[in-house]
Every structure is written in C-alpha cells, then in structure tokens.
Amino acid sequence: MVVDASADDGEARLVVFTTISSATVLGVEGQPVTVEAHVSSGLPGFSIVGLPDTACREARDRVRAALLSSGCQWPQKRVTVNLAPSGVRKVGSGLDLAIALALLVADDQLGVECLDGLAAVGELGLDGTVRGVPGIVPAVDAITADELVVARDVAHLVGLVTDAKVRAVATLHEAVAALAGEDPWPPLPPRPDPDPPTRVPDLADVRGQHAARRALEIAAAGGHHLLMVGPPGAGKTMLARRLPGLLPRLDPAQSLAVTKIHSAAGLSLPSDRLSADPPFRDPHHSTTMVALIGGGAPTLRPGEVSCATHGVLFLDELGEFPPHVLDALRQPLEQGSIRISRAAASVVLPAHFLLVAAMNPCPCGEANRPGYCRCSDRERARYRRRLSGPLLDRFDLRIDVTRPDTNRLLGGEPGASTATVAARVAAARARAAGRGVRCNAELADARLEAATPLDAGATALLDTALRVGSLTARGLTRVRRLALTIADLAGTEAPLTAEHVGMALALRSEPLTRSEAA
Amino acid sequence: MRGADVGFATALASLPKVGPARLARLLDLGEPGEVFERVCTGALGDEPGLVEALGASRADLLASWRHHARAMDPEGLGRLHHDLGIRLLCAADAAYPDAFRTDPEPPRLLWVAGDIGAVRSPAVAIVGARRCTRYGHDVARRFGRELASAGVTVVSGLALGIDAAAHAGVLDVEEAGAPPVGVVGTGLDVVYPRRNAGLWHSVAQCGVLLSEAPPGASAEPWRFPARNRLIAALADIVVVVESTERGGSLYTVDEAMARDVEVRAVPGPVNAPSSAGTNRLLADGAAPALGTGELLESLGVVADVPGGAGRAEQPVYRDPDEVEVLDILTTGSVTFDELAERSGLGLERLGLVTARLQAEGVVQRSGGWYERRG
Numbered sequence: 001m002v003v004d005a006s007a008d009d010g011e012a013r014l015v016v017f018t019t020i021s022s023a024t025v026l027g028v029e030g031q032p033v034t035v036e037a038h039v040s041s042g043l044p045g046f047s048i049v050g051l052p053d054t055a056c057r058e059a060r061d062r063v064r065a066a067l068l069s070s071g072c073q074w075p076q077k078r079v080t081v082n083l084a085p086s087g088v089r090k091v092g093s094g095l096d097l098a099i100a101l102a103l104l105v106a107d108d109q110l111g112v113e114c115l116d117g118l119a120a121v122g123e124l125g126l127d128g129t130v131r132g133v134p135g136i137v138p139a140v141d142a143i144t145a146d147e148l149v150v151a152r153d154v155a156h157l158v159g160l161v162t163d164a165k166v167r168a169v170a171t172l173h174e175a176v177a178a179l180a181g182e183d184p185w186p187p188l189p190p191r192p193d194p195d196p197p198t199r200v201p202d203l204a205d206v207r208g209q210h211a212a213r214r215a216l217e218i219a220a221a222g223g224h225h226l227l228m229v230g231p232p233g234a235g236k237t238m239l240a241r242r243l244p245g246l247l248p249r250l251d252p253a254q255s256l257a258v259t260k261i262h263s264a265a266g267l268s269l270p271s272d273r274l275s276a277d278p279p280f281r282d283p284h285h286s287t288t289m290v291a292l293i294g295g296g297a298p299t300l301r302p303g304e305v306s307c308a309t310h311g312v313l314f315l316d317e318l319g320e321f322p323p324h325v326l327d328a329l330r331q332p333l334e335q336g337s338i339r340i341s342r343a344a345a346s347v348v349l350p351a352h353f354l355l356v357a358a359m360n361p362c363p364c365g366e367a368n369r370p371g372y373c374r375c376s377d378r379e380r381a382r383y384r385r386r387l388s389g390p391l392l393d394r395f396d397l398r399i400d401v402t403r404p405d406t407n408r409l410l411g412g413e414p415g416a417s418t419a420t421v422a423a424r425v426a427a428a429r430a431r432a433a434g435r436g437v438r439c440n441a442e443l444a445d446a447r448l449e450a451a452t453p454l455d456a457g458a459t460a461l462l463d464t465a466l467r468v469g470s471l472t473a474r475g476l477t478r479v480r481r482l483a484l485t486i487a488d489l490a491g492t493e494a495p496l497t498a499e500h501v502g503m504a505l506a507l508r509s510e511p512l513t514r515s516e517a518a
Numbered sequence: 519m520r521g522a523d524v525g526f527a528t529a530l531a532s533l534p535k536v537g538p539a540r541l542a543r544l545l546d547l548g549e550p551g552e553v554f555e556r557v558c559t560g561a562l563g564d565e566p567g568l569v570e571a572l573g574a575s576r577a578d579l580l581a582s583w584r585h586h587a588r589a590m591d592p593e594g595l596g597r598l599h600h601d602l603g604i605r606l607l608c609a610a611d612a613a614y615p616d617a618f619r620t621d622p623e624p625p626r627l628l629w630v631a632g633d634i635g636a637v638r639s640p641a642v643a644i645v646g647a648r649r650c651t652r653y654g655h656d657v658a659r660r661f662g663r664e665l666a667s668a669g670v671t672v673v674s675g676l677a678l679g680i681d682a683a684a685h686a687g688v689l690d691v692e693e694a695g696a697p698p699v700g701v702v703g704t705g706l707d708v709v710y711p712r713r714n715a716g717l718w719h720s721v722a723q724c725g726v727l728l729s730e731a732p733p734g735a736s737a738e739p740w741r742f743p744a745r746n747r748l749i750a751a752l753a754d755i756v757v758v759v760e761s762t763e764r765g766g767s768l769y770t771v772d773e774a775m776a777r778d779v780e781v782r783a784v785p786g787p788v789n790a791p792s793s794a795g796t797n798r799l800l801a802d803g804a805a806p807a808l809g810t811g812e813l814l815e816s817l818g819v820v821a822d823v824p825g826g827a828g829r830a831e832q833p834v835y836r837d838p839d840e841v842e843v844l845d846i847l848t849t850g851s852v853t854f855d856e857l858a859e860r861s862g863l864g865l866e867r868l869g870l871v872t873a874r875l876q877a878e879g880v881v882q883r884s885g886g887w888y889e890r891r892g
Contacts, residue, residue, distance in 0.1 A: 211854045214865050230886065361885055373649065377678075400886025402853045461870070464877035486866070502870025506854060509883060 016040070018105040018112065021119035022098035023142045024056075024090045025135035027300045027340065027347030028264045030142025034084040035095060037102035042078035048099075050083030053091045053298045059124075062093070063100045066124040070173040075107040089345060091298040093123035094133040097149060100124060100172055101179070114179040117146030119164065128172040135299065137161055137263035141256075149175055152189050159188075160274055161256065192271045200245035200277070204417040205238075208404035212239050215399045215507050217421050220246035221428035222485030223439035225333070225355040225394050227318070229509075230401030231365035236358035239401070240282075240314045243356060245418040246425050247278040247311065254310045257350065261309055265302045279311030281353075285320040293328050294349045295340035305332045308353035318359040319386045326391055329355070333394050355394070358401075359387075396441070396478050397507050428488035440485045445477060452480045457498030465505060479504045519627075524606045525596030526550035527627055531732040532590070533557070533583045538730060538744055542626045543571040557587045598733060604706050605630045617641075621751045621777070625730040631706045632726035636697040640817040641671035643753035643774075645746075645767040646680025646760045651792050651851070652882060652889045654760035655683045657784055661757060662687025664810035666695030668819060673752045675745060676700040676721065680759045680767075682714055689720055697725030699752065703745040705735035743769045750774040754817055757807045758783045761795030768795055771804075780816065782807035787850050839863055839871050844880065844890060851887040 016039045023030045046060050067074055081099055083090045097120040104110045121139050122130040132154035133139075140148060140162045148164040155168035167185050169175045177183040206213060212228065216239060219226040226243075228236045250258060255274035262269055262279070269275070283292060283304040290296050294303030305313060315321060332338045332351035339348050362380045364373060373380075392398075432439050435451060443451060454462065462479070465471035471479065482504035483496045490500070519527060527550040531541050546567055547553045556562040562580060572579050599606060607614045607628045615637045618624040642665050644658055662672050662684035672688045674681040688698040700721040704710045706729050709718050721727055730748060731741055746766070750756060750773035758781070761767045774781050783804045786793020800806055807813060814820070836844070842861050846852055852860075858868050872888060875881035882891050 208855055208859075210858050210865055400853075402855070402886045405856070461873055461877065465873065468877050468879060470876055490866070499866040499870045502868075502873040503866045504869070505873040505876075506865075506869035509886070 016106045016108065018102050018115060020098045020102045020105075020115050021143055021145050022095050022121055023119075023139040024088075024092060024094060025139050025264050025299050026089070026091070026345055027294075027349050028138055028261045028302050028306065029347070030135075030138040030140070031088055031090075032142050032144075033088075033090060033095060033098075035098040035102045036082040036084060037099070037106040038080045038082070039075055039103075039106040040078050040080075044076045044078065046079045046081075048081045048083065050081075050086035051089045052083060053089060055093050055298075056083075056090045056095060059093065059096045059099050062096055062124045062126065063103065065126040066096070066100060066128045066172050067103070069126065070128040070171065070176060072104060072109055072172075072176060073107065075103070077107070079103065079106070089298075092133055092135065094121050094136065094139055096124040097122035097130055097172070097175070101149075101175065104176065110176065110179055114181075118149065118179075119143045119145035119147070120149040120175075122149070122151045124172060130169050130171060130175070132157075134266035135264040137269070138260040140164075141260060152186070155188055156192065156271055157269060161259070200418065201238075201241050202418045203242045203245065203421055204414045206235065206242065206415060209235060209239065209401065210415070211507065212399055212401050213415055213421075214503075215397050216243050216246060217425060217489065218482065218485050218507065219243065219354065219356070219397055220422075221425045221439065221489050222396070222432070222482065223354060223441035224396035224482060224485065225441075226357070226397040226399070227392075227395040228356070228358045228399055228401045229361050230358070231360060231403060234401040234403045236401050237314075237316055240312070240316075240356045240358060241280065242418065243312050243314075243354070244278045244280045246422050247354070248422075248426055248429060249276040250278060250310055251276075258310055261302050261306050261350065264299065265307050267307065277311075279308055280314065281308040281311070282314040282316060285315070285317045287321075287325070289322075289325050289328055292325055293332070293338060293340070294351075295342060300340050300342060300345060300347050300349075302349050305329065305338065305351040305353060306349045309350045311353060313353040313355050315355070315357040318357040319383055321386075323386055323388065326386075327388055330390060330394070357395070361400075393474070396482055398509050399507055400509055424489055427491065428485065431488040431491075432485075440481055440488070443481065443484075448477060448480055448484075451494075452484045453495035454480075454501070455495040455497050458483075458496050458501045461498045461501050461505075471505070475508065479508060482508065519606045519608050519611060522592070522596060523550045524599055525592035525594070526554040527606065527608070528595040528599070528732045529554055529587065529590045529592045530557070531627055532595075532734065533586055535579060535582075537740065538623065538625065540571045543567045545626050551592075554587065554592060557583050560584050595733075602707050602733060603631060604733060605634070607634070615752065617752050618748075623747060624751070625748060627730070627732075629706050629729045629732065630726060632722045632724075633697065634726055636671065636726040637699055637728070637752065638671055638696075640754050640819055641673050641699065641752055642813060642817070643673040643749045643756045643770065644680065644684035644759060645675060645749065645756065645770045646758055646796075647762060647765050647767065647792060648677050648679040648681075649792070650679040650683070650760045651790070652884075652891055653786065653850075654680055654784070654792065656891065658683035658759045659687035659690070661759070661807070661810060661813075662698075663690045663695075665813065666691045666698070668810065668814055669696050670814065670817060670819060671696045671699055673699045673701060673749055675742075675749055676702050676714055676718060676727075678711055678713060682717055684759075685717055685721055689717070689724060692724075699725055700727045701745055701748045701752065702727060702729045703731065703741040704737045705729060705731050705733040707733045708736055710737040742766060746770040747773040750777055750779055753779055755780045755782060755813060757813070758796050758799060758804075759807075760784065760786060760792045761799075762791055763794040763798065765795045768799075771799065780805070782813070790850065839867065840875060843868070843871050843875065847881060847888060847890040851884070851889045853886050854888065857888060 019034050019036045022033050022035050024033050123133050130151040132151045136154055140158050145164045149167045150158050152168040152170045155166050159166045168188050174186050178185045255276050259274050281304045292304050294306050336352035337348050338351045362375045362383050364375050437443050483500040486500045486503050487496055530544050613634045658680045665672050666688040674684045685698050698721045709715045746769040750770050756774040758767050771781050781804045783796040783799040784807050846860050882889055
C-alpha cells in the first residue's frame with residue numbers, strides 16, 4: 001500500500017494501491033496475472049481495465065455482492081482494478097477472489113502485509129462462496145507464490161500441481177477472517193475417498209476377432225493409427241474401447257500435461273490424484289470443427305484432439321464426419337500439436353494422440369462381402385469420397401472387421417487378457433526406446449530403412465507384391481514400419497522375415513476399394 | 519434402309535417417350551419421311567393404332583413431339599450415321615438378322631456397329647448380375663472363352679459384371695473363335711457403363727454391337743428390359759451365371775421362356791444372395807449349366823473342348839500350409855479370422871501364406887474376405 005499525502009494544493013489526497021497474484025488460462029497454459037486495485041477519493045465508481053472479457057468484467061457485480069454478503073464494506077470511493085499485463089486477454093471468473101482481496105486491502109479493511117506472497121484463484125458467488133473454475137490446474141501451475149487461496153472443493157487437486165501452501169476456503173468470509181488474523185485458516189478438507197480405479201474393459205471379453213485383436217496390439221506397441229472397416233455389429237467400438245488398456249501408463253510429466261489439458265477443457269478430473277490412465281475420447285460425428293480441433297471462445301479451449309493427448313482418439317462412423325473436419329486432423333496427425341490462431345491470440349495446443357477410426361464399408365454395411373452388398377456403385381463411390389486420400393494414408397493399420405460367427409461368440413476360447421497383451425506392448429516399446437523413439441511410428445522415414453533390414457524371403461514377398469500391384473511404393477514404407485513393430489512384439493531381432501512382412505500385408509488392406517470383378 | 523429414310527426414321531425413334539411399341543405404330547403409318555412431316559405439322563393423332571399406343575396423355579405427347587421434331591435435322595442425323603460408321607437396318611434389308619424375322623416382338627429399327635454377319639446360329643446368351651462374385655466372373659469368362667472357341671456365338675448385354683466377363687472370355691480367343699455379339703440399351707455412340715468403354719470398342723471391332731435405340735439415346739431404365747428381349751431372341755440357349763432373387767437378368771429369362779428358348783442356370787452356394795436367383799431357377803426346373811460340354815451337346819455342336827478344366831494348369835509346388843488354405847477357400851469367401859481358426863495356423867504364418875497366394879494371383883481379398891480365383 002502506498003499512501004501519498006501530497007499537500008500541494010493544501011488538501012490531503014489519499015491514493016491507495018495494492019497488488020495480488022492470480023492467473024487465467026489461454027489454450028492449455030496458465031497466464032500469470034497481477035491484480036492491481038486502486039482506491040481514491042472521487043465520485044464512487046468501479047472499473048476493471050486490462051482486457052477483461054465479459055465474464056471477467058462481470059466480476060464487478062459478483063465481487064460487490066460477495067463483499068456485502070460477507071460482512072465487508074463496499075468502498076464508497078473511486079475504485080480501479082487493473083489486470084496486468086494489460087495486453088493479454090483475461091477470461092473467465094477465476095480472478096474474482098483476487099479482485100475482492102485486493103479491493104479489501106486497498107480500502108484498508110485488511111492489513112497490507114497479509115497479501116505478501118499470496119495468490120488467489122476462484123470464482124465468487126453472490127453469497128460469498130468461493131468456487132473452483134475450469135482451467136484451474138494450468139492456472140495455478142503458472143503461479144509462483146508462498147500461499148495460494150483456492151476453493152475448498154478443488155484444494156486437493158490444486159495441491160497436486162503447486163508448490164505453494166494451499167489455503168482452502170469455502171467462503172470469502174473465511175478468507176477474510178484468516179487474513180485478518182481473527183480465525184486460523186480452515187483445515188484442508190479430509191482427503192476424498194480414493195476414486196474407484198477406472199475400469200478399462202478387458203480384451204479377454206472379445207471372442208474371435210484374432211486379426212483385429214492383433215491389430216490393436218500392434219497399434220498400441222507401435223503407435224500406428226488404426227482404421228477398422230466393417231458392418232454394424234462387428235464389434236468395432238468394443239475393440240476400440242479396449243485399446244487404452246493396452247497403452248503404457250502415463251509417466252508423471254504426461255499425467256500433468258493431460259490433467260492440465262482436461263482442466264482447461266472443463267472435463268471432470270479425479271479429485272485425489274493425477275490420472276495415469278491414457279485418455280480415451282470418442283467425439284460423436286456431429287462434432288464441430290472447433291470442438292474437435294480446439295479454439296473455442298473465449299479461452300481458445302482445447303478440443304477433442306488435445307483432450308486425447310497421450311491417449312486414444314476414437315472416431316466412430318468416420319464416413320459421417322464432415323470432410324472438412326476430417327481434413328483438419330491432418331496437421332495434428334503430422335506434428336503432434338495444433339496451432340490455433342484467432343484475432344485475439346495464437347496458441348499451440350498439444351495433440352499427440354493415437355487415432356482409431358471405424359466406419360461401415362458402404363451405406364448398407366455389407367460391401368466387403370462379395371455378392372452381398374445392395375448399394376449402387378454411385379452410393380459406394382460417394383461414401384468412399386468422404387475420406388480424402390491423404391487422411392487415409394495416415395492409417396498404417398487398416399483392417400476389415402467382420403461379424404463373428406455366433407458359434408464362436410458363445411463357444412470360443414477367451415483370448416489373451418489386457419494385462420498379458422499390455423506386457424507384450426511394454427516390451428515392444430522398450431525395444432523401440434532402444435532406437436531413441438517412444439514407438440516405431442515416430443521413427444523418421446530416413447532411419448527406417450536402416451532399422452528394418454529384410455531377409456531373402458521378405459524381400460521376395462515384397463518384390464512380388466510390388467510387381468503385381470497389391471502394394472504401392474508409398475505403402476512399402478508403411479509395411480516396413482508395421483513389420484518392425486510386429487517383429488518387436490515377437491521379440492525377434494533384425495532382419496525382418498517373410499512372416500513379419502506377410503502379417504503386415506494382411507493387416508493393411510485397401511479398404512473401400514471396390515472388388516474389380518470386371 | 520437407305521438414303522433420307524435413315525435420317526427420318528432416326529428422328530422418329532429419337533422423339534421423347536418413344537419405345538419399341540410406339541415406334542412400330544408410327545412406322546406403320548407410312549414412309550418415315552412422310553410420317554415425320556405429319557409429326558411436324560401436327561397432322562397426326564386420330565389413327566386408331568396410334569391412339570391406343572399413346573394412351574391418355576396423347577395430346578401432350580403429340581404437342582411435345584411436334585415441338586421436338588421441329589428442332590430436329592433429319593438430314594444431319596443421316597450424315598451422323600455415316601460419320602459414326604453405324605448402319606440402320608429394318609426388316610426389308612437382307613442383312614436384318616433372321617432370328618428377328620420370326621420374333622413376336624422384333625425390333626422395327628436396328629442400329630448396327632461392326633459386322634452384322636457375326637449374328638448367327640448357334641448362339642448362347644450369357645447374362646447375370648452386374649455385381650458379381652469372383653466365382654461368377656470366372657465362370658462367365660470361361661464359358662465365353664470355350665463357347666467362342668467352339669464356334670458358338672456369345673450374345674451378351676455389355677453390362678458390368680457377368681456380361682462383361684463373358685465377352686472378355688470371347689475376346690480371349692481372338693481370331694480363332696466366333697465373334698462376339700453385344701446388345702446394348704443405349705445409342706451406339708453412348709458408351710454405357712463408361713467403365714466398359716474398352717470392351718465396348720473391342721466387341722464392335724471384333725464382332726458386332728446391336729441396339730434398338732437411336733444414336734444419342736441415353737441410358738434410360740426402361741431401355742434395358744427391352745434390350746433383354748433382343749438378347750433372348752438372338753439366343754438358342756440363355757445361361758444365367760449369377761443373379762439375385764430379383765435381378766435384371768430374370769427379365770431375360772422371362773423373355774426366353776416366352777420364346778421357348780432353353781434357359782440354364784449356374785448353381786451357386788445356397789447362402790450367397792448373388793446366387794439366390796439362379797438357384798431358384800434351378801429349383802423351378804431350369805437345367806443346370808455345369809460346363810461348356812453340355813451346352814454344346816444341347817446345341818448339337820461337335821467340338822473339341824478341353825474337358826471343363828479351363829486353361830491347362832501348370833503344376834506349381836505349394837507348401838502344405840498353402841494347400842490347406844486353398845482347400846478352405848474352395849467353399850467360398852472366408853474371413854481372415856475364420857481361415858486362422860480352420861487352418862490352425864498362427865496369424866503371422868497365415869499372413870505370409872495369404873500374402874504369397876495373393877501375390878501369385880491365386881487368391882484375392884475383397885474387404886475382409888478371401889476368395890479363390892479361377
């Protein structure tokens with residue numbers, strides 16, 4: 001607080017000025033914000049400057065009501081709140097608590113020393129309650145402070161990501177009382193019961209579908225994007241839901257990154273820990289471009305591709321997604337991130353996901369079976385055109401899933417469980433790590449040839465496949481990459497054999513091409 | 519048909535909503551030139567035959583004809599025939615096929631591209647589904663090849679699928695066999711379907727293309743059943759290779775039965791929709807078409823046909839796993855999973871075997887289904 005009693009004109013003019021730390025969110029990163037309050041004599045009024053958005057500007061009304069409900073005075077003076085740095089847009093209601101505290105100090109209702117090293121993030125209710133806000137995890141991650149005042153219901157979550165001492169309050173009154181030294185800080189709420197571990201469906205539930213199960217295993221081990229084509233009821237969704245269980249658990253850095261993204265997107269988070277489960281996101285095909293890619297106003301909120309980071313993005317009914325939405329996936333698929341630029345700001349959102357897509361082969365769903373489809377050539381061609389070639393190219397694994405025989409559904413042997421397969425995946429990933437990459441999909445094309453020597457049988461098979469045209473030059477790289485993962489899973493050393501290559505060829509069909517009978 | 523009549527007759531046949539029946543009534547009224555003049559001037563309409571053929575919308579139709587006829591250039595149409603190398607035949611021409619002379623519903627006008635001498639007896643029509651399986655395709659092609667090399671004319675409709683396969687078989691024989699006869703539903707200068715363009719031109723070059731539709735006529739749905747009647751009329755035997763329960767080739771069967779032409783069907787798996795129509799025909803009493811030998815016998819042709827085995831296969835060494843997979847595939851299309859379960863091979867091993875068989879061209883994959891070829 002600065003008290004400037006200048007006596008130039010013979011009349012004391014009191015200028016009071018305070019600051020407190022807080023933060024807001026842009027994209028998936030927190031932006032530190034210093035809240036400055038300035039109270040001076042003059043016509044009573046209240047203004048917020050420093051690029052607040054609507055929700056932030058409305059803080060004025062919430063703070064006023066909350067102060068009055070908490071037994072504090074509303075200063076009958078001229079109040080200016082500045083949100084520094086003033087060039088950055090501030091969004092949301094998370095600055096309410098900081099504004100209220102700064103105001104109370106500036107108005108001399110609280111001692112100036114109590115703001116030293118203090119930060120606050122939270123929204124105020126009209127009755128003075130303090131609430132958590134979406135994006136609180138990245139926001140507090142950006143704050144450096146000794147003490148951090150947050151809402152009671154997010155205290156444990158915040159404690160996972162911040163080094164500051166967490167002060168959990170349920171109401172503004174509790175915070176004021178503690179800062180004034182009238183009451184001690186309320187104790188942290190009891191640790192919530194540990195959330196039941198998220199149950200990932202087990203792979204052993206899937207009967208039959210040997211090829212598809214193997215494809216899942218390879219996708220998890222090598223980070224290969226997977227396209228499943230098959231009629232309704234073939235179990236495509238069931239298979240996709242079992243993929244996250246095969247992926248390695250997230251390491252602490254990945255957990256934090258995922259938690260920050262999910263918090264910024266306003267998704268519900270486990271309250272007691274950073275989740276190490278790879279995320280699984282399955283947006284519906286009516287999803288808009290902004291919801292899928294990110295950039296929703298006002299925070300340039302992360303979209304589904306970012307929420308699926310370090311996990312699986314499952315697009316069911318791929319053919320039903322609008323083509324322009326699908327084509328927008330190409331940048332994140334290539335770079336693992338996506339740059340969102342708007343007039344106000346530009347952010348880079350992480351988008352490093354494993355893409356799994358499912359679709360019917362044609363509108364009636366039977367096109368794959370010779371002699372069974374009822375669709376006209378035109379209908380099938382129109383359906384095929386919905387997927388652009390470049391997008392189709394991103395799928396290393398393209399499998400056809402057929403409806404399993406009912407006898408096998410009832411009587412078949414259960415296959416390997418998720419735990420067994422996940423162990424094989426981990427071993428294969430350890431081999432990939434020996435090449436300096438997390439998985440083979442990240443291996444640069446230039447290094448692929450050296451990493452995948454072929455034995456004589458493999459060379460002969462690829463030769464024939466290239467000659468008869470069942471394999472293209474572009475497909476060759478992809479097949480070698482797949483075969484490398486297959487070899488990693490089998491635990492065999494280089495060179496690749498004909499069986500590795502043969503398996504790769506079998507799992508990479510040319511989906512949606514019509515059987516050229518004529 | 520000669521001179522100016524070609525242009526006038528073509529103009530009459532090109533009027534909107536003129537099919538075989540209405541065209542016949544129009545030509546019954548007199549010389550084509552004279553009738554065309556009456557269409558243009560509107561001095562037409564009370565003739566009893568025409569009244570019946572035009573039905574309730576007679577006034578509208580006549581007005582529409584008059585409107586269109588005035589915009590036509592019969593002389594230009596005549597020249598067009600010359601430029602395209604298309605001939606127009608009617609019953610008065612010596613070259614008009616004899617098979618049509620005795621037909622209950624002969625084409626009054628027949629457009630011809632190629633050598634009309636190719637239309638001769640004995641003839642077998644090979645028809646079937648556009649969307650066919652590899653099995654149907656291979657059977658049609660083999661029948662086409664073997665019949666042509668035995669000197670039997672193969673008639674078909676140049677549609678996708680079975681029709682195209684049959685004629686592709688005929689063209690396999692080249693010089694040595696009977697030339698192909700294609701009966702199409704569009705004008706001879708309108709290649710339909712476009713994907714068959716290559717085959718279309720080959721058939722016109724090696725054999726003959728026939729159409730009841732004037733040059734420029736597009737692929738209207740009603741033209742195809744009418745075309746099927748011509749196929750039935752030209753054939754001594756109609757062989758249906760594959761057809762669904764309500765396939766278009768069953769029109770050809772109906773027309774064949776109306777003409778007492780023998781109908782044979784190729785048996786298929788009972789669980790395949792693509793063979794439901796042919797299997798039904800067999801159940802209804804059609805004779806099965808099991809091989810070219812029986813067809814030739816029924817036609818009374820004595821020819822030396824390699825005993826049903828198709829091209830002589832060279833013995834290829836196969837490892838036991840490949841043999842096993844090929845054995846499983848003889849029962850029809852099978853998925854990768856089912857192959858794995860029935861062969862007991864590991865997925866890697868099976869991937870290798872199928873990839874090898876595919877590369878050799880012995881097995882093909884359509885979607886998730888594996889099929890044997892040939």
